[in-house]
Amino acid sequence: MNHSNTPILVAVAWPYASGSRHLGHLAGAYLPADVFARYQRLMGNRVLMVSGSDVHGTPITVRADAEGVTPSEIADKYHAEFVKDWERLDISWDCYTSTGTNNHKEVVQELFMTLLNKGHIDKRTSEQYFDQEVNRFLPDRYIEGSCPHCEYLEARGDQCENCGRTLDPQELVNPRSKISGSEPELRSTEHFYLRLSDFEDSLEKWLSTRQGWRKHVLNFSKGWIEEGLQDRAITRDLDWGIEIPVDDLGEGKRIYVWFEAVVGYLSAAKEWAAKQGEPESWKDWWENDEAQSFYFIGKDNIPFHTIIWPGMLIGNGGLNLPTDVPANQYVTFKGGKASASRGVGLTIGEGLDMFEPDALRYALAANLPEQSDTDISIEEIVRRINEELVATWGNLVNRVLSMVNKTCEGQVPAPGNKKDEDNKVLSEVDAMLLKASQQLEKVEIRAALRSAMDGAAAVNAYLNATEPWRVAKEDPDRATTILSTALEAINGVRVALSPYLPFSTTKLEEILGPISSWERSPVVAGTPIPKPTPLFAKIEVTND
RNA sequence: GGCGACGUAGCUCAGUAGGUAAGAGCGCUCGACUCAUAAUCGAGAGGUCGACAGUUCAAAUCUGUCCGUCGCUACCA
16 A cells, blocks of 8 residues: 555446336445545545446346337346436546447457457357247247246246246246247357367466455355356347457447446556557556456356456456455345346435435445345435434534634634644544545445544544543643644545545535545645534434 | 355444453443433343364364355356
C-alpha cells in the first residue's frame, strides 16, 4: 500500500440488461466497487473504474419476443434505467458503456482472432434441439420435458429441479420448447470452441500463488480446475450478438455472451482511453507490471472471472491477470434470495425512492455479504439509518457545528493550547484512518465502515467527557479549544466516511473545505460556520 | 447425486495461524448528561458457538457422520 500513482483497474460486473437490478446486485458489486475506487483515488492512485450493460444473450431475445419488441429495445430500456440508477447513487464510473458498441465488437473480434490464430479456438459439430415454430436453436434451459430419473414433468434441459440431477437435453422424455411449446427436433450444428483445457496447468499454477483471496473464491475456483476444464462453445445459433469475424460457419451464428461480456473490461478501458484523446493509455492498466486489477462481482460469476477470463488473457498473452476477485455472496431479503423478477426484495430504483442515496449506501455497506450471505429487510435498513448513521454521525456533526455556530461567533475558532485529552481524541481519529485504510486495502469494505463509525463514537465520547457546553460558561477559551479540536476530529472522520457517503460529503465540503487525500486536514480558523441543517433525515416509522 | 460456502447473543454479523474468563453494532436494563435530529456517554444483563462422535494438555476453530440454508454443477450470466 501507499504506492501513490499506481494504476488500479476497478472492474465491475456487467449488469445484464434483461430486467431491473435489485439491491442485492448493488451490495454485491456496484457499491463496494465504488467505495473501493473512491478510497484508492484519495490514496493518490490512478483509478480506472469500468463497466457497462450486457445487452446480448438469449434471455433478452426471449423477453423481446414475449413483449413483441426487438432485443435492442429491451436492452436500451434497461441500459437507460441502469444509467439513471448510477446517477442517483453517484457511482463514480470512469467509463460506463455497453456491449453494444462498435468498439466492443472490434475488441472482441480481435481477441477472438488472436485466440483462433494461436490454436486456442477450434470448430466442432454437435447435435442441438431446434424449435421450428420460432426458427431458433434452443439453449438447454429453454427445453422442458420429463426427467428420465424421477419422471418429473417440468425438468429443464440442463437440470431437473425436482431430483437435482444434471441432464443433457437429449435425455429428456417428450421434450418441448419452453418458448413455443412445440416439440423440437435435433439438428447438427457447427460451432467454435474455446480450448479451456489448454490453460489448465497455467491457471492452476496461477491460482495456487494467489494471496489474500477470499476463501470461497479460491476454493471454488480450484475445485473447477480439479474436476478438469472442459472446452466450451463460444458461438450460438443466434442473430442477436457479435458477429464471428470469420465466415467458416455460415449465416445465423454469433459469438455468445459469456465469451464477449468479460472482454468488456478491456474494451471499456480502450473506449475510455480513446475519449481521453490518448488511445494508447489503456495499456497503463493492462500491460504495466505495477498495475493492479480488482474485479467486483457476485459469487455466481466466480468461474467467469477466475477461470475463463484469465484463461482467455493467458491465451492472448501480454495482458494483466486479475490481482484479486473479491466476489461477494448474496444479499437475501428476509431469508429469500433477492430477485426482482420474483418480487423478492427491492429494485435499486425502488430503494432510491424510499431512502436518500447516502442513507441507502450506508445501510447496504454496513451489511455487505463479504463473508457469507447477509439478510436484509426494510426494517433493517431503517434501523441502520436511524440508529447508526443519523444518531452517531449525523448528530455528531450537527451538535458540533451548532455549538461552534453559537459559541464561536459563527466561525472556526483559533486552536488554542491543547490538553492531553484533546491530543488523545485526535490520535484516536488518526489511528482509525490508518486502520480503515488497512481494511480497505484488503477490500474489507464493511469492516472499514465500522472503523469509521467507531471514530465518530470516539468524538462523541470526547465531547461528553469535556462538556464544552458547560465549560463555555466558566472558561470560554477552553471551550473554544475543545470545539476546535472536535472540528479537527470530525475532519478526520469525514475522510473515512467519504467513500461511502458522497452526497453528504459534498455538503460538508461546502462548510469545512474539500477532502483531497486520506488524512485529517487542519481546519482553517475564521472559516464561517453557519447554523447547520441535519446531514441526514431520520426515517419516520409509521405504525399502520 | 457431486463440489463449495455457511449455521456464533433477541436481531444483523465479526472471530485471522486451535490456547488469556467467546466479540461488535443495534435492541433491552440501570445510571450520567442536556450542546445536538428524544440524539450522546458510561455500566450491565444476555450465548452449552446447528447436533452427535473423535483427535488434542487445550476445539467456535481440526477430522468424521447427521440435520438445515444458500450457491455452482460447464447452453442463465
